[in-house]
Amino acid sequence: MIVLKCNHGLQGTVTVPGDKSISHRAVMLGALAEGITTIDGFLPGKDCLATIDCFRKLGVNICQTGSRVEVEGVGLRGLRAPQEVLYVGNSGTTIRLLLGILAAQPFRTVITGDESICRRPMGRVVVPLRAMGARIDGEGDGNFAPLSVYPVNGLSGIDYSTPVASAQVKSALLLAGLYAQSATTVTEPAVSRDHTERMLAYFGVDIRREGLSVQVRPASGLTGRHVVVPGDISSAAFLMAAALIVPGSEVIIRNVGVNPTRTGVIDVLKAMGGDINIENLRDECGEPVADVRVRHSRLRGITIAGPIIPRLIDEIPVIAVAAAFAEGTTTIRDAAELKVKESDRIAAIVNGLRQMGGDAVALPDGLRVQGGRPLKGAVIDSQGDHRIAMAFAIAGLMANGDTVIGNAECIDVSFPGFAALISTLGANIARTGESDKCIEYKNYG
Numbered sequence: 001m002i003v004l005k006c007n008h009g010l011q012g013t014v015t016v017p018g019d020k021s022i023s024h025r026a027v028m029l030g031a032l033a034e035g036i037t038t039i040d041g042f043l044p045g046k047d048c049l050a051t052i053d054c055f056r057k058l059g060v061n062i063c064q065t066g067s068r069v070e071v072e073g074v075g076l077r078g079l080r081a082p083q084e085v086l087y088v089g090n091s092g093t094t095i096r097l098l099l100g101i102l103a104a105q106p107f108r109t110v111i112t113g114d115e116s117i118c119r120r121p122m123g124r125v126v127v128p129l130r131a132m133g134a135r136i137d138g139e140g141d142g143n144f145a146p147l148s149v150y151p152v153n154g155l156s157g158i159d160y161s162t163p164v165a166s167a168q169v170k171s172a173l174l175l176a177g178l179y180a181q182s183a184t185t186v187t188e189p190a191v192s193r194d195h196t197e198r199m200l201a202y203f204g205v206d207i208r209r210e211g212l213s214v215q216v217r218p219a220s221g222l223t224g225r226h227v228v229v230p231g232d233i234s235s236a237a238f239l240m241a242a243a244l245i246v247p248g249s250e251v252i253i254r255n256v257g258v259n260p261t262r263t264g265v266i267d268v269l270k271a272m273g274g275d276i277n278i279e280n281l282r283d284e285c286g287e288p289v290a291d292v293r294v295r296h297s298r299l300r301g302i303t304i305a306g307p308i309i310p311r312l313i314d315e316i317p318v319i320a321v322a323a324a325f326a327e328g329t330t331t332i333r334d335a336a337e338l339k340v341k342e343s344d345r346i347a348a349i350v351n352g353l354r355q356m357g358g359d360a361v362a363l364p365d366g367l368r369v370q371g372g373r374p375l376k377g378a379v380i381d382s383q384g385d386h387r388i389a390m391a392f393a394i395a396g397l398m399a400n401g402d403t404v405i406g407n408a409e410c411i412d413v414s415f416p417g418f419a420a421l422i423s424t425l426g427a428n429i430a431r432t433g434e435s436d437k438c439i440e441y442k443n444y445g
C-alpha cells in the first residue's frame, strides 16, 4: 500500500465497518441459541469470517452475504463433532472464546491458526478452563496452538481472578460457565470490554456485574435475536487520528460503538487537545452508539497508564502515531500486553516511528514518544499486523515523501476497504496488489 502526503484537509461523513468483537460474539451466541439470529452490520473481515467458518464446521448453518448474517442456532447442546481441524487464521478472539465453548462439548476438537496465533499465549485461557475440569493439550503444556480439546464429564463453576484484564479470557470462562454445574465468577484487575456480558443478557442469560466481578449461572438456553452491530471504534480511531493530524480536516464518523469499556481512545485524544464531539448518542441492542465529529487540532503529549489501558489497548498503535505529531512527550505504561498481540506492538511501533525519523523508545511495559519531529516517508513492514499497517498509513498522511506499507493485505482482518474509505475523505492511499473492493463505502459529505 502506498500513502502520499496529504496536502489538504480530510473532509466528509463516513461509516466504518462493524465492530469486530461484537460481530464474533453475535455469531457465537447465535449458534448456541434456540432459533434464528439475524445480524446486520456484521464485519466481513477475515477474523470474523474465521469464526463463521469454525461454527459451520461445528454443524451450524450460517448464511453470510456482506454485512448481513443469518445463523440457525442449534442450542447449547446442538454442536456436532467437526470432521476437520478448526482453523482461526489470525483471530485471537475466535480461538480463545471458542476454547471456552469447546471445553464443554461431548466430542474432541483440534483448533489452530496462523503463525502469529501459534506464538500467542493460550495458557491464560487453558489454565482456568482446566481448573473447571476441561481437558486441553497442546505445545508448551497447552500454552500454544494447535490445541486438542477432549470431552469431559461436565465442568464445574469457578471463582477466578484473572492476572491480566482480558476480555478474551473473561469471555471464554463465561461461555464455559453456561455449561457448568454451578455459578462462574470472573474478577479482573481492571474492566475489559464487556460485550459478552451485554450480549449474553440480550440473549436472555442471567448475568450479573458487581464492581470488577461478573457472574454467570448455568444456562438452560439462549434465545435467538436480531443483532445490529455498530461501527468499530477501533477502526474509527484511525480516521479520528487522521482528522486530528491533517490540517484543515473535519470528519464525521456515523454509527460508532461507544461502549464505555472501549472509549479510552476518545478520552485520551481529547486529553491531548483533540476536538472530538460525540453526537446522537443512542442505544442499539444493549450497546451505546453515536456519531463522532473530529476536527484538526494541535495536540500535546500526555501520560497514559493504569486502568484506562484495557479501554484503549487496540488503539495504542494509532495513539502513538498521533503522539508523534503532538507537542511534548507521550508516555504509555502498564501496557505489556502489547507484546503478545498480533505482533510485538511495542517493538513494531517504536521501530516504525524511528524509521520515519520520529523519536520513540521502548519501555518494559509501554513506550515513550517525543512529538514534534517532522516525519519522513519510509517503507514499513506491517509484520502481518493489521493495526500496525493502518497506524503507519495514517502517519504517512503527514510524512514528507511517500510511505509504503509492506504486507498490507492483513488490513482485511479488521477493516476491509480501509484504503478506499479514507480516500473518499480526500487522502491519497492506494492499495497495491489485490484490489480493495470488498465493501462499497459512501461519503455523505
Ligand code: S3P
Pocket (backbone or CB within 6 Å): 020, 021, 022, 093, 165, 166, 167, 168, 169, 171, 192, 193, 313, 314
Ligand atoms: C478482544 C479483546 C482484546 C482485544 C482484541 C479483541 C475481544 O484482547 O485486544 O482485539 O474481542 O474480546 P485481550 O482479551 O487479549 O485483551
